[in-house]
Amino acid sequence: MAVTVRFAPSPTGRLHAGNIRTALFNFLFARKIGGRFLLRLDDTDAERSTEEFADGIREDLSWLGLDWAEEIRxxxxxxxYAAAVEKLKTSGRLYPAYExxxxxxxxxxxxxxRGKPPVYDRAALKLxxxxxxxxxxxxRKAHWRFKLEQRDVTWDDLVRGRQHVDAASLSDPVLVRADGTYLYTLPSVVDDNDLRVTHVIRGEDHVANTAPQIQLFEALGAVPPAFGHHNLLVGADGQALSKRDKSISISGMREEEIEPLAVAIYAGTIGTSDAVAPHAGLDELVQSFDFAKLSRAPARFDGHELRLLNAKLLHALPFEAVAARLGEMDIDGGNDFWEAVRGNLGVLAEAKLWWRVVNGPIEPVIADAPLCQAAAKLLPPEPWDGETWSVWSSAVKEATGVKNKALFQPLRLALTASAHGPELKHLLPMIGRTRAKARLEGTAA
Structure with a gap:
């Protein structure tokens, strides 16, 4: 049977880093071994599920490059689900309870x-x-409980290794509420069986659900899939993440203009033995994916670390990878401009700032007017190239006696209106003599 996995969010909110990590692990696993990745929208909660959230889920997955073979709702x-309920009732595995x-x-x-575990006492079976x-x-309206066989349930977890749970220590789970709606367990098992899901990859907060689900698969005459439970995310301080924190939402990362590949790399490598470092693309992440690399300790999500990764990723990108997006920002400086500024970018949109520095107009910052006036008079004739800055600044040093930071900082402020930025040997030829002279003389240009 072909490997099939699924990502099953509820369209009751937008995706966050924890959701995406589960989606990514499923996608990487399926892609690595040539399997199918399905999107299942768990929208049985009619009151809270919305089409807007469903669209948001699709949009976020597509933005990250996680394409799916089929969508199921x-x-x-x-x-x-109703057919499964009738089958379980007929076999005596689903019974009504009225508490x-x-x-x-x-x-x-x-x-x-009394010092006893709070396990349901099965009083309803005695009625x-x-x-x-x-x-x-x-x-009174009945809710319906699944009667567990009180035996040891075992499985070989893809992440945690051999697992076993004594089902006698568990309450018989409610599958159908008194109002007739279904809890998560029944639809999920029925769907996984019908869709021939071979591997269920999810967070370790679902470990406790696995033993009842395995028994439910068996009660429905199905072979349970393999299970893998990965470590969960906590904040950089080790505390639980808040789903209300917009900085961990995918939509928040998009608004912050983080690169989708940076998000995928970060989500796919934190909490593993792999270093958090730039990758050439999703395919490289696919090839490196291995459940054996996952730690059992919680993975720490640090927004600052994500932004650093994003910057490193941009710094390594060739011009061809960003040319179209720069064009959308009306930046037509070509490879020379990109090579000059990419090492100073935190997000791609910051390239617009340096394009304005190159083309103007900007308000120069004059920190040393006599120095700038002298420097303006010493500007060499064009054409300029990568050596112009060195030749010109040496001439200014020779003429004024000013050197080091006292020389370079006032020139940078006048030419770029910023104390930091790309090397001036790269920017100066693009700024050109006319704009450079005007800025050194204190004129917006």
Whole structure:
């Protein structure tokens, strides 16, 4: 059977770094071994799911380059879930329970007070037909629990190795609420079976769900997929990430103009034995992906580290990789301009600042008027090249006796209106003699 994986977000919000990390691991695994990557929108929550969020999920995945072979929406598959429910009822694995949330909470407190684990006591299984009829006559509606076989459940986790859970230590999970809506477990298992998902790759917060899900697959006559549970993200300080923090959302990173490849590289390498470093593209990330590299410790998401990676990635990009995007910003300086400025960029949009420095107009900053006036008179005739800055600044030093920072900083401020930036030996020929002279004389140009 061909390898098939899925990413299954709920369209109840925008994607964040944690979501994307799961999506990326699924995508990289499938791409590396020639498998299929599916997008499943878990939109059974009709009140909170919106088409706007669904569009946002597609947009974010596409921006990152994570293309999917097929899209499935749970809202169109209720007939399959209803059929599964009937099969489980017929086999005796799904039973009605009538306790209210308040009654269940009281039971849990009593069990904890006695030093016992707060596991559902299966009282509903002891109800007679008459007792059930009486409860229903009182207006109680049943929720439906999956009867676990009380045995050890084992699986070989792709990340965590051999795992086992004693199902007797677990409560029988509710699969269908009293209002008839489904909890996550039933639709997910039915979909994974119908879509022939071979590997379920997700965060380690789902480890506890795995044993009941394996039993549910088996109860439906299906072979369970392989499971892999990766480490979760925490903040740079080791604290839990807040989903309300816009800086960890993909839309927030896009607004910050972080490169999609930088986001993919960062998400794919933090919490692994690989260094967080620029890659040539997603294909290189695919080739390096290996579950064995994943740490069991939480992965730390540091926005500053992501921005540093983004800068390093830009610094290594050839002109051909950005030419079209520079053109969209009305920058037509070609390879010479790109080679001059790329080492000073944090995000690509900052190239617009240096294009304005080259072409003007800018308001020069005159920190040493006598020096700048003398320097203006010593400007050599054009054409200029990469040696002009060295020859000219040496002439100014010789004529004024000013040297080192006292020489270079006032010239940089006058020519670029900035104390830092690309090497002037590269910028000066593009600025040209006319603009350079005007700026040294204190005129906007």
């Amino acid at each position: 749970q809202s169109g598959r209720f007939d399959r 209210s949330p308040e009654e269940l909470e009281l039971k849990r407190k009593r069990q904890l007070a 007679t037909d008459a007792e059930r009829a009486k409860l229903e006559a009182e207006g």
